[in-house]
Structures are given as structure tokens and as C-alpha cells.
Amino acid sequence: MNEQVKLTAKDWASEQEVRWCPGCGDYAILKAVQRTLPELGSDPANTVFVSGIGCSSRFPYYMASYGFHTIHGRACAVATGVKLANPELDVWIITGDGDALSIGGNHTMHLLRRNLDCQLLLFNNEIYGLTKGQYSPTSRVGTRSPSTPFGSVDRPALPASFALGAGARFVARGIDVNKKLPEVLKAAHAHKGAAFVEIFQNCIVYNDDVFGPFTDRKVAAEKQLWLEAGEKMLFAGGEKGIGFDQSTKTLKVVAGDSGEVLVHDPANRAIALLLAEMPADLFPVALGVLYEDPAPTYESAVVEQNRAVSEGKVADLQALLRQGQTWQVTKEPRVE
Amino acid sequence: MVTATQKLTPVEATAADRAEAVVVRFAGDSGDGMQLTGGQFTLSTALAGNDLATFPDFPAEIRAPQGTTFGVSAFQINFGSAAIETAGDAPDVLVAMNPAALKVNVAALKEGGLIIADTGEFSARNLAKAGYDDNPLENDSLARYKVIAFDISARTLEAVKEFGLSNKEALRSKNMWTLGLALWMFDRDRQPVVDWLKAKFAKKPEIAEANIAALNAGHAYGETAEIGGQVRQHHIDPAPAEPGLYRTVTGAESLSIGLVAGAQLAGLPMFFGSYPITPASPLLHHLSRLKQFGITTFQAEDEIAAICSAIGASYAGSLGVTSSSGPGIALKGEAIGLAVMTELPLVIVNSQRGGPSTGLPTKTEQSDLYQAVYGRNGDAPIPVIAARSPADAYDCAIEAVRIAVQYMTPVMLLTDGYIANAAEPWKVPDASSHVPFAVRFAEKDVEPYQRDARGSRPWIKPGTPGLEHRIGGIEKAPVTGHISYTPEHHAQMTEERFAKVRNVADSIPEQDVCLGSTSGRLAMVGWGSTFGPIHQAVRRARKRGMDVSHIHIRHIAPFPKNLGALLKGYDKIIVPEMNAGQLKTMLRDQFLVDARPMNKIAGQPFMIAEIEAAIEEALA
Numbered sequence: 001m002n003e004q005v006k007l008t009a010k011d012w013a014s015e016q017e018v019r020w021c022p023g024c025g026d027y028a029i030l031k032a033v034q035r036t037l038p039e040l041g042s043d044p045a046n047t048v049f050v051s052g053i054g055c056s057s058r059f060p061y062y063m064a065s066y067g068f069h070t071i072h073g074r075a076c077a078v079a080t081g082v083k084l085a086n087p088e089l090d091v092w093i094i095t096g097d098g099d100a101l102s103i104g105g106n107h108t109m110h111l112l113r114r115n116l117d118c119q120l121l122l123f124n125n126e127i128y129g130l131t132k133g134q135y136s137p138t139s140r141v142g143t144r145s146p147s148t149p150f151g152s153v154d155r156p157a158l159p160a161s162f163a164l165g166a167g168a169r170f171v172a173r174g175i176d177v178n179k180k181l182p183e184v185l186k187a188a189h190a191h192k193g194a195a196f197v198e199i200f201q202n203c204i205v206y207n208d209d210v211f212g213p214f215t216d217r218k219v220a221a222e223k224q225l226w227l228e229a230g231e232k233m234l235f236a237g238g239e240k241g242i243g244f245d246q247s248t249k250t251l252k253v254v255a256g257d258s259g260e261v262l263v264h265d266p267a268n269r270a271i272a273l274l275l276a277e278m279p280a281d282l283f284p285v286a287l288g289v290l291y292e293d294p295a296p297t298y299e300s301a302v303v304e305q306n307r308a309v310s311e312g313k314v315a316d317l318q319a320l321l322r323q324g325q326t327w328q329v330t331k332e333p334r335v336e
Numbered sequence: 337m338v339t340a341t342q343k344l345t346p347v348e349a350t351a352a353d354r355a356e357a358v359v360v361r362f363a364g365d366s367g368d369g370m371q372l373t374g375g376q377f378t379l380s381t382a383l384a385g386n387d388l389a390t391f392p393d394f395p396a397e398i399r400a401p402q403g404t405t406f407g408v409s410a411f412q413i414n415f416g417s418a419a420i421e422t423a424g425d426a427p428d429v430l431v432a433m434n435p436a437a438l439k440v441n442v443a444a445l446k447e448g449g450l451i452i453a454d455t456g457e458f459s460a461r462n463l464a465k466a467g468y469d470d471n472p473l474e475n476d477s478l479a480r481y482k483v484i485a486f487d488i489s490a491r492t493l494e495a496v497k498e499f500g501l502s503n504k505e506a507l508r509s510k511n512m513w514t515l516g517l518a519l520w521m522f523d524r525d526r527q528p529v530v531d532w533l534k535a536k537f538a539k540k541p542e543i544a545e546a547n548i549a550a551l552n553a554g555h556a557y558g559e560t561a562e563i564g565g566q567v568r569q570h571h572i573d574p575a576p577a578e579p580g581l582y583r584t585v586t587g588a589e590s591l592s593i594g595l596v597a598g599a600q601l602a603g604l605p606m607f608f609g610s611y612p613i614t615p616a617s618p619l620l621h622h623l624s625r626l627k628q629f630g631i632t633t634f635q636a637e638d639e640i641a642a643i644c645s646a647i648g649a650s651y652a653g654s655l656g657v658t659s660s661s662g663p664g665i666a667l668k669g670e671a672i673g674l675a676v677m678t679e680l681p682l683v684i685v686n687s688q689r690g691g692p693s694t695g696l697p698t699k700t701e702q703s704d705l706y707q708a709v710y711g712r713n714g715d716a717p718i719p720v721i722a723a724r725s726p727a728d729a730y731d732c733a734i735e736a737v738r739i740a741v742q743y744m745t746p747v748m749l750l751t752d753g754y755i756a757n758a759a760e761p762w763k764v765p766d767a768s769s770h771v772p773f774a775v776r777f778a779e780k781d782v783e784p785y786q787r788d789a790r791g792s793r794p795w796i797k798p799g800t801p802g803l804e805h806r807i808g809g810i811e812k813a814p815v816t817g818h819i820s821y822t823p824e825h826h827a828q829m830t831e832e833r834f835a836k837v838r839n840v841a842d843s844i845p846e847q848d849v850c851l852g853s854t855s856g857r858l859a860m861v862g863w864g865s866t867f868g869p870i871h872q873a874v875r876r877a878r879k880r881g882m883d884v885s886h887i888h889i890r891h892i893a894p895f896p897k898n899l900g901a902l903l904k905g906y907d908k909i910i911v912p913e914m915n916a917g918q919l920k921t922m923l924r925d926q927f928l929v930d931a932r933p934m935n936k937i938a939g940q941p942f943m944i945a946e947i948e949a950a951i952e953e954a955l956a
């Protein structure tokens with residue numbers, strides 16, 4: 001790709017007709033990604049979007065880069081092979097709450113643990129969109145769906161704390177239609193290693209407005225805490241902040257000018273966990289980069305070990321064939 | 337044209353006469369080191385120039401309670417001065433390191449065969465554990481055999497006394513003492529074992545020395561005729577063999593080298609994704625040591641991740657390879673379909689074991705043929721090839737890689753627990769004689785599903801400017817590969833995928849008759865590791881004047897083009913298989929021939945005699 005040519009969002013859009021339901025949050029995420037990539041200076045030839053199966057996983061078809069729409073739950077596994085085979089590629093994983101945390105939960109956990117260098121965007125709509133609205137592992141207790149007509153009874157998984165528990169070194173959150181999403185994506189891209197981004201995505205058909213209690217314009221200020229490294233954890237227009245309750249060792253809401261407001265240190269994993277798990281009724285939802293503490297990446301360690309142990313050895317097939325104890329047979333076969 | 341290659345005829349006449357071939361079975365507790373003993377005996381035997389075949393027979397439990405029948409580990413070797421194709425039917429010699437080993441193995445011993453037993457282990461407690469009420473060495477229950485029983489344990493302790501080892505450590509050398517005796521019995525050189533011990537215990541020289549002392553003591557025990565003339569030394573002449581450089585090889589070794597060779601011939605780095613499972617793991621172990629050949633090995637979190645990562649690697653321009661055994665292959669099924677749809681090269685190795693489910697993890701079977709050929713959702717054809725022996729696995733691996741990259745398709749390579757673990761002498765191939773099939777990645781002016789003369793689509797690596805495209809498991813339009821569900825497109829693409837796999841038959845040899853004639857009264861048709869026993873049985877029957885031929889099929893999907901016509905030239909067709917009749921059904925289906933089953937579902941290879949009996953019956 002010619003460095004001189006500055007790409008635009010349009011250059012990142014493929015010729016494919018986008019086929020999500022009108023009003024689906026996926027459109028906004030697609031636009032945000034297409035807008036962000038030119039700013040990152042990304043090269044479509046060197047960029048690969050790998051997805052599983054779900055509404056969200058249709059995403060790669062709409063990007064004018066390389067794309068691999070794999071099978072349900074396996075995007076992380078396929079992406080691992082892509083990146084190990086060619087560490088130069090810029091790998092984005094697109095997945096849903098069912099794809100990444102139900103059928104593919106195992107692969108998500110291991111990708112994060114290994115710290116493969118990639119961006120993992122989890123479109124969380126708290127529902128199985130593609131299969132017409134069954135509840136998902138992130139659905140809240142009581143979710144009524146075709147498979148839970150009387151309400152779901154099992155407790156949901158929290159994607160951000162799942163990621164932290166699995167050993168992710170970068171955990172962030174964004175909202176489909178929120179203008180700060182590109183900033184979150186840029187931070188994820190800048191992070192070397194597995195960057196886990198949960199995006200709250202509205203499924204207008206099967207789970208409409210499930211995030212309304214914190215995304216609605218009217219409550220946004222009160223219910224959204226946008227984290228900035230080195231900045232105070234303020235919300236509600238600066239009137240409120242997040243402090244630490246020494247007696248209970250948990251977070252608490254404090255007055256914005258109280259002097260108790262915590263300063264966000266993304267490398268503080270313990271606080272990140274508390275931020276990820278703040279109860280929705282009493283607290284705002286923590287957004288932006290909750291946690292970032294880079295560590296060596298998996299593919300770089302693999303490449304380095306492959307190199308180190310190969311040093312001084314030649315790829316001599318004939319020598320390999322002759323390995324071990326050999327013996328020479330000289331005489332002609334007996335002819336009977 | 338049908339060609340009847342009589343390649344083995346010169347040695348046919350000398351085959352497997354009793355005087356020229358001996359079967360020895362070493363059996364003991366899983367902690368007794370029987371596999372090591374067998375392995376070293378194999379090496380010495382190979383170095384002596386005998387042809388041989390081995391059969392390691394492991395217990396399913398890793399740490400089964402000591403002294404129990406289910407903890408018995410055995411290693412059988414058949415060696416001789418003529419071509420050896422199987423590990424032998426009935427042992428001539430059984431080395432039993434404890435009562436359980438005797439109990440489990442004595443029934444297989446040849447009438448009049450020799451038992452060497454360690455009385456040191458025949459305590460009341462061990463006898464009880466093995467389920468003996470009475471000591472069989474002291475009653476006449478073994479009257480049909482020659483028995484030499486003496487205290488190997490005590491003699492081992494005596495031999496290694498000077499090294500000051502603990503009792504437990506000292507007794508670990510029992511297997512070397514026994515090996516020393518066995519080497520004496522068959523006039524074998526001890527030096528290779530000594531060298532091996534020195535290398536193995538380089539960091540613990542006293543252990544090496546103790547083992548060498550035990551080995552020498554066992555040998556001396558035979559030499560000084562303390563056995564009292566019951567055993568005579570036996571010399572087996574070298575087997576006739578093509579001149580050249582030889583080594584012993586197990587299937588897992590030859591397969592790993594074959595994959596390396598295949599990747600080199602294709603000019604590709606290899607990505608090997610796998611998840612441990614018996615008996616497939618040795619391939620992962622071997623390849624993970626060969627990084628200098630441009631191999632990246634990945635122990636995935638499960639078999640699904642193993643194959644998916646290999647598919648991702650193939651997509652990115654490496655040779656993706658994955659391997660497992662039946663249960664793991666089942667998990668890979670959906671992803672194999674993805675590779676079929678996305679038309680990416682991939683080699684899937686299945687080291688078969690007894691099934692279904694967990695089945696018989698350590699026992700051999702060839703019951704995954706249906707799974708290989710048909711075991712996916714949708715119409716999802718893939719080429720399938722099967723190795724017949726450890727040495728043959730090398731050529732099959734190269735062939736699997738060639739088909740995968742030339743036809744842009746997943747290829748299933750079938751081997752089994754027997755092939756993976758068994759060893760045989762191998763004439764070291766000349767790497768420079770292989771025909772390369774270098775891959776050329778598409779660089780410009782091509783559509784993702786534009787097909788070449790073989791019916792293959794181009795291999796386009798991400799990173800290639802101007803060829804950005806999207807692929808996936810959804811049905812597509814021809815040429816462009818854009819998503820399409822139209823009836824015409826689905827029908828056309830399904831046919832294109834079938835045609836491509838059918839076209840593989842253009843690039844494989846016609847089916848030959850490996851022993852016998854191209855038509856006649858009876859064809860014994862086999863695949864995979866049953867090659868040895870079928871071949872020997874047919875050879876023996878032909879020596880007795882019977883009109884029977886042996887056809888061995890390597891390419892199972894697609895079959896060689898002439899196979900149907902060839903089969904129709906025989907009055908009768910029998911298909912011996914270590915399953916309930918899978919190839920038999922495929923042959924009937926594809927060629928409408930009256931192929932008859934002959935099944936052994938015992939977790940054990942066929943015995944030559946069993947197949948010989950079936951031939952006799954069919955021709956009676």
C-alpha cells in the first residue's frame with residue numbers, strides 16, 4: 001500500500017451490501033471502525049478481520065480488507081493460526097456474546113491468557129441475534145426469550161471481568177453509538193498484545209434498549225463513567241466521582257470535589273476488577289480503558305523461541321532422515 | 337492399465353519359515369521398562385541385518401497398580417532372515433517379568449514355546465494379584481511349554497551391588513539384565529545398547545554403569561550356560577535387503593519426517609496444531625523438536641482450536657497440519673467442513689485407535705474410515721489416504737501434502753496405533769530424488785474462486801496488495817466467492833467441490849496388485865496396517881498353490897480409477913479389516929461388487945493364520 005495515499009472511511013467499505021436489521025447497533029460499530037482505520041494508517045492488504053458466527057460476525061464481509069468468516073465460536077482459534085503464521089498481519093477479531101463466551105468461551109480465555117497480539121471486539125447485545133433472540137450467557141436474570149419464556153434463571157457472565165480473570169492485559173468498553181468508540185478502538189490498536197473490547201450493542205429486534213438504563217441521553221451523564229488514564233474518575237458532569245471505601249474494601253460514589261476521588265491508573269488490576277463489576281443500580285458503568293498493562297505477546301515469544309532453538313542448525317532433510325543408528329547393507333539381495 | 341507388480345517374489349520363497357523367523361514377546365509390569373527393552377532389542381536386531389516388525393502393546397492405565405493384569409505392558413518383535421511383514425502370530429519366546437505378565441500372555445505362546453520367568457516376582461502376593469491360586473511355575477499347568485524360571489531380580493541386585501544404589505533403583509536394571517540374556521540367546525551385539533545407555537544417562541554415569549553391568553551379567557548368564565542347556569543360542573542370518581543405508585523407524589517418526597519433507601517440497605513453512613491424545617501425541621512431540629525446518633508447533637486448548645489454528649495458518653500462507661485420534665477427529669469435523677468450503681490446504685492425520693467414544697485408547701483399530709470419508713455435515717468430500725506401515729507413512733505424508741496444496745483441500749491421512757508405535761527397518765530415502773511441487777501464491781488478476789485445470793482455486797495470502805477478499809463457511813457464488821444462497825450456485829459449487837476431489841485420481845497411480853495376478857479366483861483387498869498379515873497370508877497360500885491375490889489400497893478417496901474394473905476380474909473378494917466392515921461397504925457402494933467382510937474387532941492386529949484360514953475356506 002502506497003504510504004502517500006490517505007485512505008478514507010469509504011476506502012475501507014467493501015462493495016457488499018450491508019445486511020443487518022435497520023437500526024441495529026452493528027451499523028454504528030462498522031462506521032466507527034471504518035472511520036478509525038484511516039486514522040491508524042492501517043493498510044487493507046495487511047489487515048485481517050476474523051469472525052465467528054452471529055449477526056456481529058458478518059462484519060468482515062463489509063470491510064475492504066482481508067476477512068475470514070469462520071465457524072461459531074472459533075474466531076479466536078483461527079486468528080491464533082493466522083497471527084502465528086504471519087505475525088506482520090494486523091488481526092482484528094469480531095465476535096458476539098454467544099460466540100465469544102458461550103460456544104467459544106474456551107478459545108477466548110486461552111487467547112487472552114496467551115496474549116496474542118490482536119484486537120478482539122466483542123459485540124455484546126446480551127442476546128443471540130442471528131438465531132432469533134434466545135437468551136445468551138450475558139443476558140440478565142429474568143430475560144424472556146423464545147427459549148426462556150418464563151425468564152432466564154442463570155446468572156450472566158460479565159465479559160470484562162471474564163477477560164480480566166483470563167489474564168487479559170487490555171480491557172476496555174465502548175458503546176455502539178457513542179462518539180468515544182473510535183478513541184477506545186485506537187487505544188486497543190495501540191496496545192501490543194490481546195486487546196479485549198466489549199462493545200454494548202443494541203439489538204433493536206430481540207433485545208431493544210436493554211442498555212437504555214445507562215445509554216439513554218437523559219441518564220448518560222449520571223450512568224456513564226468514562227475513564228482516562230491519570231485523570232480523576234468523575235461523572236455526572238464532575239459532580240460525582242468514584243472513591244475507595246477503606247472499611248469495606250470496595251468502591252463507593254463520592255462527591256466530585258471531595259478529594260476522595262480516585263485517579264485512574266489503568267495498570268491497577270484490582271481496581272479494574274472493581275470497576276468492571278460495579279453494581280448497575282448504585283454505580284455508573286465504567287467505560288473506556290479499564291485496564292492496560294502490556295506484557296510480552298504470544299506470537300513474539302513463539303517466533304523468538306523458533307529462532308533461538310534453530311540457531312546453528314540447518315534444515316537438512318537428508319540428515320534428519322539418517323538420524324539415529326543406521327547400518328549399511330552392501331550385498332545384493334539373495335535371489336532364490 | 338492394470339499392472340501386476342510382483343515386487344516381492346524373489347523373497348517370497350524364503351518367507352517366514354520357522355527356522356528363519358523368531359517371535360519374542362517381552363512382558364512385564366508397566367514400570368518394568370518393557371518398551372525400552374523391546375526398543376533396544378529391536379535396534380540390535382536391525383543392526384544385525386534381520387528384517388523385523390514390532391508390536392508394542394501398552395496398558396490403558398498409565399500407573400495401573402503394580403503387579404495387576406491390567407498393568408501389563410508388552411513388546412513383541414518378529415525378526416528373521418526373510419521378509420517380515422507382521423509382528424508375528426504366536427510368540428516362540430515369552431519373557432514374563434511377573435505372574436500377571438505370564439497370565440496375560442501365556443495363551444498366545446506357541447505350543448512348545450519357551451517361557452523365561454523371574455521367580456523373584458512370583459511371590460504369594462504377586463500371584464494373588466494376578467489371580468493365580470497356585471504358582472504356575474510349580475505345578476504342571478505350563479507343561480506344554482519349556483520353562484526356565486530363576487530369580488532375575490536377585491541376579492540383577494547382585495550384578496549392580498557395587499554401585500551402591502537403593503534396592504528400588506537397583507531393581508530398575510532388571511530389564512537390562514533380561515535384555516542381556518535375550519541378546520545372548522540371539523547372538524546380538526551388546527555395543528549399541530551400551531552406547532545408548534551411556535548417552536541416555538550421560539548426566540548420571542553411575543546409573544549408566546549399573547545398567548551396563550546388569551546387561552553384561554544377563555549376557556554372561558547365558559554365555560556360561562548356567563541355564564543348564566535348556567536354551568541354545570540361536571543365530572538368525574541377516575535378511576536379504578536392497579543395498580543401501582538403513583535405520584529403524586516408527587510410524588510417528590516417519591510421518592513427522594514425511595511432513596517435513598512435504599513442506600520442503602511445497603516450499604512452505606509448516607504450522608502444526610494439535611492437542612495431546614493417545615496414540616497421536618508422538619507426532620506432536622517429534623515435530624516440536626524440528627523448529628529449524630520452519631515448523632511452528634502449537635499445543636492448542638482442544639482439538640477444535642488445533643484444527644482451526646491450522647486452518648488460520650493455511651489461510652495466512654503456511655502448510656496447516658493437525659493431528660489426533662478418533663475422538664479428537666470427531667471434534668474437528670465442523671472445522672474440516674470449513675476447510676472444504678474455504679478450499680484451503682490442510683493435512684489431518686488420524687492415528688486411529690479402538691472406538692467408539694474413549695474406546696480402547698492404547699489398542700489399534702481401523703474403524704475411522706467412515707468418519708474420514710463421510711464424517712461431516714453436508715456434502716463435504718475430501719481426499720483420504722492410508723499408510724500401511726511405519727516406513728510407508730513417510731511417502732503417505734508427502735503424498736498428503738502434495739494433494740492438499742495442489743488441490744487446495746483438506747486431506748485426511750489415516751494411520752493407526754499400531755503403525756504409530758511399531759518399528760521396522762527402513763531404507764533411508766534419498767531426499768534429492770523427491771519431485772518438488774512448489775506452491776505459487778496468487779499475486780494479481782485473480783478471483784478467489786477462479787479454478788485452474790485441476791479445479792483448484794488460487795491460494796491468496798493476506799498481505800497481498802490488491803487481492804483483498806473475504807472468505808467463509810457460507811455458500812458462495814462461483815468465481816467471485818461472494819456469499820450466495822441461490823439454488824443454482826449451491827448446486828454448482830457442490831459439484832465443483834466434488835469434481836476437484838475426483839480430479840485427484842488423475843494424479844495418483846493406478847491400483848496395482850501387490851501379490852498375485854490381475855484376475856483370478858480370489859482377491860484379498862485391504863488398506864492400512866493390515867497390509868502385513870494379508871500379504872504374508874497371501875504369500876503363504878500362493879506357495880501352497882492357491883489362486884489368491886493381494887490388493888492393497890492406499891488412496892481411499894478418491895479410489896484409483898481402475899480399481900472397479902480390476903476388482904471385477906476376481907470371482908471372490910474378501911476385505912479383511914480391523915472394523916465391522918467399512919472399506920467393504922465402500923467397495924460395494926462404488927463398484928457394485930460382492931466384496932465380503934472379514935472383521936477383527938479385538939484391538940489387536942490380524943494374525944497371518946487367521947487370514948490364511950479365510951483364504952483356504954474361500955477357495956475350498
Ligand SMILES: Cc1ncc(C[n+]2csc(CCOP(=O)(O)OP(=O)(O)O)c2C)c(N)n1
Pocket residue numbers: 053054055056057072095096097098099100123125127128129130131136670
Ligand atoms: C456449531 C453451531 N451451533 C449453533 C449455531 C447457531 N448459531 C449461530 S449464531 C448463534 C448465536 C449468536 O449469538 P452471538 O454470538 O451473541 O451473536 P449475535 O448474533 O448476537 O451478534 C448460534 C447459536 C451455529 N451456527 N453453529
Ligand code: SF4
Pocket residue numbers: 019020021023024025026055056125129130202203204205206
Ligand atoms: S437481529 Fe439484532 S443483532 Fe442481529 S442484525 Fe438484527 S438487530 Fe442486529
Ligand SMILES: [Mg+2]
Pocket residue numbers: 054096097098123124125126127128129136
Ligand atoms: Mg449476541
